[in-house]
Amino acid sequence: MSIDQGPQLATANRRWTLFGPWFAFIWLFFLLTPLHVGWQARDTAAGVIGIVATLTFAVAYMLIWVRARSMLRLVEEPPLRFVAPYLALLGLLAAVMIATLGEGGVAGLVYLAVACVMTLSAPAVYVAIACLAVGVGLTGLVPGWDSQIGTAFAVCAASAAMLGVRSVMRRNVALIGAQHENTRLALADERNRFARDLHDILGHSLTVITVKAELAQRLVDVAPDRAKQELADLERLSRDALADVRRAVEGYRELTLPGELARARAALEAAGIDPVLPQSTDEVPSGLRELFAWTIREGVTNVIRHSGAHRCEIVLTATSVTVRDDGQAAGGTTAGTTAGSGLTGLRERAAAMGAVLTTRTGSGFELVMSADLATTTAATADTEVLS
Numbered sequence: 001m002s003i004d005q006g007p008q009l010a011t012a013n014r015r016w017t018l019f020g021p022w023f024a025f026i027w028l029f030f031l032l033t034p035l036h037v038g039w040q041a042r043d044t045a046a047g048v049i050g051i052v053a054t055l056t057f058a059v060a061y062m063l064i065w066v067r068a069r070s071m072l073r074l075v076e077e078p079p080l081r082f083v084a085p086y087l088a089l090l091g092l093l094a095a096v097m098i099a100t101l102g103e104g105g106v107a108g109l110v111y112l113a114v115a116c117v118m119t120l121s122a123p124a125v126y127v128a129i130a131c132l133a134v135g136v137g138l139t140g141l142v143p144g145w146d147s148q149i150g151t152a153f154a155v156c157a158a159s160a161a162m163l164g165v166r167s168v169m170r171r172n173v174a175l176i177g178a179q180h181e182n183t184r185l186a187l188a189d190e191r192n193r194f195a196r197d198l199h200d201i202l203g204h205s206l207t208v209i210t211v212k213a214e215l216a217q218r219l220v221d222v223a224p225d226r227a228k229q230e231l232a233d234l235e236r237l238s239r240d241a242l243a244d245v246r247r248a249v250e251g252y253r254e255l256t257l258p259g260e261l262a263r264a265r266a267a268l269e270a271a272g273i274d275p276v277l278p279q280s281t282d283e284v285p286s287g288l289r290e291l292f293a294w295t296i297r298e299g300v301t302n303v304i305r306h307s308g309a310h311r312c313e314i315v316l317t318a319t320s321v322t323v324r325d326d327g328q329a330a331g332g333t334t335a336g337t338t339a340g341s342g343l344t345g346l347r348e349r350a351a352a353m354g355a356v357l358t359t360r361t362g363s364g365f366e367l368v369m370s371a372d373l374a375t376t377t378a379a380t381a382d383t384e385v386l387s
Contacts, residue, residue: 028058030107034097037104050100054108057093060086061111064118083119090115103145109136113155117162129159179279183262198245205241209234257281260293261314264300268312271304273325276313283318288371291353292321295369298346299323307365320370327364343367 034054041047064086090112097105109132116128133155140148216230258281268275284292296314300323303312307327315322343357346369350357355371 028061030110031058033107034101034104037101041101046100050097050105053093053096053100054105057090057097057108057111060089060093061115064115087112087115087119098139103139103142103148106136106139106148106151110151110154110158113159114162117159117166125159125163129156183258186258202241202245205237209237209241212237257284257289257293257296260296264296264314267300267304273303273309274311276311278314278316281316284316284321285318288319288353288355291349291355291371292316292369294346294349295321295357295367296323298343299367302343302365302367303327309364319372320368322366322368324366325364 031054035051038047038050038054042051090108094105094108094112097108099105113129113132116132117125120128133152136148136155137152138148139145212230212234216227216234219227219230261277261281265275265277281289299314300312303309303323303325307325309325309327312323312325315324343359347357349355350369350371353371355369358368358370360366360368
């Protein structure tokens with residue numbers, strides 16, 4: 001599945017950059033055994049070649065993790081032009097390690113099994129694991145070598161663990177793709193709705209205006225009074241059409257909770273702040289969605305402008321929304337001084353809806369909008385009656 005490099009995928013890549021290679025690097029600890037064997041025989045050509053082969057093997061093994069950082073589709077559709085040379089290189093280096101270091105070089109086959117899991121697709125990966133496990137077990141038959149059953153078990157255990165890791169990575173990539181596709185479809189639906197509204201509004205109005213303009217042009221000389229009436233109608237129709245367009249645009253610009261979350265993610269990522277956002281807004285009642293969207297907009301604006309935070313979390317429930325960061329707790333200084341802007345305007349919106357806005361400071365800044373659904377519904381109904 002091909003996935004565009006959208007904001008969601010950018011976040012996943014950044015997290016992988018920070019933690020993925022280090023997670024793999026820790027397990028290179030077990031290559032100290034062949035390095036130790038090679039160091040003990042450093043006075044021989046076999047020892048030196050074994051050390052060089054082991055170090056090269058470690059670097060080559062890490063390539064798969066570094067490559068996956070910028071190429072998450074590697075876990076879904078491994079390109080053969082990368083997989084074949086990569087596994088051939090690791091296999092050759094593992095063979096050199098075994099040939100020069102003897103029993104100590106067998107540890108490289110465990111890493112080769114993990115690399116097969118990360119690059120091969122079923123059923124090839126199962127065949128490769130089985131062959132490696134059997135091959136490692138048979139090396140115990142070499143005269144003077146100990147039994148390699150433990151290493152063969154390590155091949156199977158490491159491969160099983162990495163199959164689980166790769167499955168999780170696939171699901172995460174699929175989830176990111178689904179979210180990106182849902183956002184794209186939502187935007188496409190909104191564009192279609194806006195296009196339909198404009199067509200319905202302007203199509204009839206412009207047709208009538210055109211007919212009346214042609215009629216007025218014909219009546220200018222033969223019936224001036226009638227022409228003036230038609231021109232007056234033209235002015236009225238054009239004003240009505242303009243008002244309808246303005247209302248349509250205002251509706252198009254109306255805040256939506258999913259849209260505001262998408263904008264928050266993009267804005268936080270652009271500012272270098274790690275966003276932790278809810279995956280769904282389904283549990284939020286329709287009467288609270290616009291208020292919560294305004295809260296998220298104001299809270300994220302404060303985080304970006306004033307907090308110096310590295311992480312921002314937004315938590316949604318059926319009756320509340322919370323925006324918290326790990327910054328300098330400077331959010332209290334960002335309240336606007338005029339109605340409709342900043343925290344002052346947000347408190348006025350909350351009061352009009354029967355909701356409560358609270359702020360807390362501590363290890364960062366927290367902005368909480370909470371509402372009683374019954375009170376909010378009554379306030380919304382009163383507002384609609386007065387309007």
